[in-house]
Amino acid sequence: MTEASPARTGFYPGTFDPVTCGHMDIIERAAGLMDRLVIGVAENPDKHPLLPLEERIMCLRTDIAPLNAGRSIPITVVGFTGLVVHAARTHGAHAIIRGLRAVADFEYENQMFGMNQHMAPDIDTLFLMAREGHQYVSSRLVKEIAKLDGDISGFVPPFTRRHMLSRLRG
Numbered sequence: 001m002t003e004a005s006p007a008r009t010g011f012y013p014g015t016f017d018p019v020t021c022g023h024m025d026i027i028e029r030a031a032g033l034m035d036r037l038v039i040g041v042a043e044n045p046d047k048h049p050l051l052p053l054e055e056r057i058m059c060l061r062t063d064i065a066p067l068n069a070g071r072s073i074p075i076t077v078v079g080f081t082g083l084v085v086h087a088a089r090t091h092g093a094h095a096i097i098r099g100l101r102a103v104a105d106f107e108y109e110n111q112m113f114g115m116n117q118h119m120a121p122d123i124d125t126l127f128l129m130a131r132e133g134h135q136y137v138s139s140r141l142v143k144e145i146a147k148l149d150g151d152i153s154g155f156v157p158p159f160t161r162r163h164m165l166s167r168l169r170g
Contacts, residue, residue, distance in 0.1 A: 009038065009091065010030050011037075015056075016039075017139050019056070019060050019160050021133075030097045039064070043080065101130045146168055
């Protein structure tokens with residue numbers, strides 16, 4: 001990137017309740033493709049999140065800290081409400097980053113792509129497939145396992161795990 005060229009900016013939206021190792025994999029890979037990556041944590045009260053928005057942002061900021069080491073433009077984490085395309089535009093994004101686990105994800109994400117493309121034709125969508133070890137992990141299942149006292153250490157980053165368990169038990 002030269003001074004005359006704008007930074008390629010990606011916007012990775014999600015509820016991140018909680019952030020999973022699969023999300024972290026997508027974040028790391030997207031950060032390698034973009035000059036600047038903004039992670040957008042959606043308020044989305046309709047999903048009845050376990051963790052409030054501020055705590056989800058805190059978990060992400062803590063868990064991505066090692067990824068920011070040595071980056072000239074750090075990965076940032078912001079909260080947002082409303083349409084993803086509006087939040088992406090607010091943060092100067094050229095692309096919306098979406099992770100896919102399976103074919104079922106693709107059908108939904110393809111619909112979202114079409115709607116977003118119609119509303120914001122200047123913002124593209126990049127789909128990154130989840131790596132094999134993360135294709136079955138979902139935030140919903142992680143929460144269910146944690147609520148039933150199961151071991152979630154292989155599914156979420158360490159800080160998020162500790163915070164989530166203290167929230168459930170506290």
